Amino acid sequence: MGTTTPAPAHAVVFDDRFAVLVGNTVRRESGPEPLFVLGIASDSGGVVSPDGRRLAYWANGDLRIIDVAPGAQPRTLLAIAGNEGALYFAWSTDGTGLVVGVNGGGGGFADAPPGYTALRVVDVAGGTPREIARIRNANVVPLAWDRQARLIAAYEPTAGGTYRYDVVSESGTVKQTTPGSSLYFLEASHDAQLVFGRIDLPTSAVRVWPVGSYELAADLAVPAGENVLAVAWRPGTAEIGVLFTDRLELWNASGARRTFALPPAPPSSDRYTSLVFRADGKAALVGRQLNTSTETFDTYTVAIDLATGRNTVVQWPGPASEPGRSVRLGP
Known part of the structure; x- marks a missing residue:
């Protein structure tokens, strides 16, 4: 080292x-x-585009973007209907679009997942959002969208970690993998080639795998007795x-x-x-x-x-x- x-x-x-x-x-x-x-509320939050030039954020059920520049004005890309809800989204690797996890059809016990998560994509240039896939009885969080490979990486979080890791093609094919161990804080690399997650049992490690192949995951062990404070892709x-x-x-x-x-x-x-x-x-x-x-x-x-x-x-x-x-x- x-x-x-x-x-x-x-x-x-x-x-x-x-x-x-x-x-x-x-x-x-x-x-x-x-x-x-910026001409937005101070508590807007949001996610910065891969090139650092734009911010995407929620405002009263609307997904908006704004250039990071003096005097810039926001634009609405997608509006969520009253019978649906959404929180999580991810930029495409080239910064030309966004993929959003839209939840609907809820019900059941308190911690039950929504009736479905619809993965919808929208171009930054504008246009009608397009639904890629609808995953039943699941809360799906988008991680990355590789427009060149036409793949979306996502996962289904639970209180105990990750229920499933999902890879969705733009044609609508869904590949779901159950990790088999507690897996937290998933994050995709900026080029959407790799994903990591943190595991604590039986040992503390950072697990890394190719976006399309969870079965090829490798565990990078944390030194014994050390406490990891934060992890992020460079x-x-x-x-x-x-x-x-x-x-x-x-x-x-x-x-x-x-x-x-x-x-x-x-x-x-x-x-x-x-x-x-x-x-x-x-x-x-x-x-x-x-x-x-x-x-x-x-x-x-x-x-x-x-x-x-x-x-x-x-x-x-x-x-x-x-x-x-x-x-x-x-x-």
Whole structure:
């Protein structure tokens, strides 16, 4: 395992072509100074497109998108009918469309799945949404949509992990696989080639598999006695960021690992720690929530350049441990 020794904390690792979206405010990577505010509610949430230039989000049952730019106006792509509901969606790998899991036909006991989940796709350019498949008695969460391979990856979560992992072709064929062990926090790589999930029993590991072949899954073991704080795909690569208290490791499905040491942090709770990669995959932001007094909190963020290992610390005011979502401003 290779270890990258960080340069002094004042080393500059920020890139002005990128920023962070916190709520509806776009800020510089280097600090809390706002650049502009998007014309959406501050609690809109949403998912940033693979290129970092657009945000998709829900607003009163409408799925909308907005360019990450000053003065941009949102557009509605899809409206959910009153007898249906939806929460989860995923961008296509090329950023030209979205796949949405729409639930309907509910009933039964309190924890019963909906009567169906309809996987519907819609183009960012507009047009009528198209239903790909309707999966009965299941709550299906889309993970990724590979438009070139014409495949959608999804899963069916339960309180105990994952009931089934699903691969759906654009022609409507559904392949469902039962994992056979507890599997949590599934996430697809940005190119929709790989998926990971976390397992805790019999040992703690990150399980990785090709999108179309769960049977080829491999378990990447977590070192004994270590506590994983966050896991995320690094954009543009087949590497997985695995965050520990004192370091960030990049794991490859082949087994290769790289380590980036983190500077000692002020006292904080590991429970409020997050990992975000820049949209181009060249830097990582590790956020921690600090209790600076009995009533106030600050966010302590370490930015790491993944080519050199240089890092620098930014202390942003506010209670959110999430450093924000990376967005692209320049070419």
